[in-house]
Amino acid sequence: MFTQEARDIVVNGLWKQNPGIVQILGLCPLLAISNNVVNALSLGLATTLVMTVSNGAVALVRNLIPHAIRIPVFILIVAALVTVVDLLMHAYLLSLYLVLGIFIPLIVTNCIVLARVEAFASKRSTWHSVLDGAFMGLGLTLVLLTLGAVREAFGKGTLLSGLDLALGPRAAAWTIHLAPGYDGFLLAILPPGAFIGLGLLIALRNLIELRKKEHGPHPA
Amino acid sequence: MTGSPYNLHVRYATPQIMRQLMLALLPAIGAHVWLFGPGILVGLLLCSLFAVGFETLVLLMRGQPLGFYLRDNTALVTAWLLALSMPTLAPWWLYLLGAFFAIVVAKHLYGGLGQNLFNPAMVAYAVLIVSFPIQMTQWAAPAQLAAHVPSLAEAFDLVFAGQGALSPDAYTSATPLDHLKTQLRTGTPMPKVMGQPLYGQVGGSGGEVVALMFLLGGAYLLGRRLITWHIPVAFLAAVAVTASLLQWHDPAQHAGALFHLASGGAMLGAFFIATDPVTAASTPKGKLLYAAGAGCLTVIIRAFGNFPDGVAFAILLMNIAAPLIDVYTQPRVFGTGGGKP
Incomplete structure (x- = not known):
């Protein structure tokens, strides 16, 4: 089951072709919702769920879809799945749903979802498509989470604030206060903080790749 | 070498x-x-x-x-x-x-x-x-x-x-700009605000003298030809014109041209910041356009924005536009097109 190909799919999703910091796809939710850990993680996981199932669904029916109208059909499938996630969150995680607002329905327009469906799931086997959807989604979630953590830590001096929105009032006590008396650096929470943070993450990844190339066993 | x-x-x-x-x-x-x-x-x-x-x-x-x-x-x-x-x-x-x-x-x-x-x-x-x-x-x-x-x-x-x-x-x-804004919001009429001790002859007490000294320093830079006249003149003119227009529109809510010129960072911005050769437009016509935009935005941000002064935001916004302004205001190279045959 875990052939070399499957392993490549995992590595591509998490690092080599990471949707957030290599393909730079889905910037709108990435920048807007990464202002704290809880928001970032929940949107990331919702997107991952949609990507996994939509990749699988498209791969299953890929031979039945006429080539000329494939994009509208893909959008319909993705939209149906997003509606399911939207309704589920509305039913079971109302307070979190209200915080994430329009960004849950907007998963349908997230270019990374359609990009993976079109570029991968419409051509490959179902198992590999599911794997690709899951790990591309996790790759995005990882970037969202890192950005969310950095912005929350600098901006408010906390981590996991707002956890009660997802897990009920008892979780409010789980918020980690990194430095008591820290008033927060508002810029990190505001939109400029998202752009600067993402830029630094991309730079960090490029630096790591550069170092790897320099010190690698086969210098290029 | x-x-x-x-x-x-x-x-x-x-x-x-x-x-x-x-x-x-x-x-x-x-x-x-x-x-x-x-x-x-x-x-x-x-x-x-x-x-x-x-x-x-x-x-x-x-x-x-x-x-x-x-x-x-x-x-x-x-x-x-x-x-x-x-x-x-x-x-x-x-x-x-x-x-x-x-x-x-x-x-x-x-x-x-x-x-x-x-x-x-x-x-x-x-x-x-x-x-x-x-x-x-x-x-x-x-x-x-x-x-x-x-x-x-x-x-x-x-x-x-x-x-x-x-x-x-x-x-x-509070700075006079900030103070004026809060006073106007609470409904104090303009002449009464201006009569308070925080205000001087034309701008803020003290601040107006500092602004005058920035003007003096700017004149020195002009005299030594370290900056050209385009940016400061266009900036200050745009501040004056925009402020006058607003005051003419609603004298009870807006301070006049002199107050805007003499307070906040207007003079510092006009001579020392907007003229930064790296971030400003560089063609003569472009400089006029760039600085006029910055001056106009400064007054608009001061009058309608939430922050006490608008100079920094106005200059940053025009910084973004500067490369584009340069592209559209390239002077004609001598001997090429444009002229009459």
């Missing part, structure tokens, strides 16, 4: 220009010390130290020649412009953060000297006013109005140790 013959008409190199700029800022700094107390010197000193420190650090990290870049004094000029735009007697970490954003983020992350898209001092100011609105609006009160004018030693104490026994009410006040 001699320079290119095409550069022979260039009268100064960067280090000399920067030294002249700092010289031109001295009258305003002197006026500030005289009218607001020596607190500004602490800010200037700290900003300079932090800025040069960050500059050295980044140059080392980038493996660039230290002596060459440090001698050009651009970091010092950025530091001075930042210190002059910030409230005096702000906590020390505010200067540190400002210098970091100016030198490391706005200057070196964009490629260093000559490559930055935005004016470093204004980026730092914008970051600070957005993130720390309380600390960034505690300005030193004019000496004649303050209950207590901190001496140089007290100023160091305030900057490094915080307020302690001294209440901030004793030595700070």
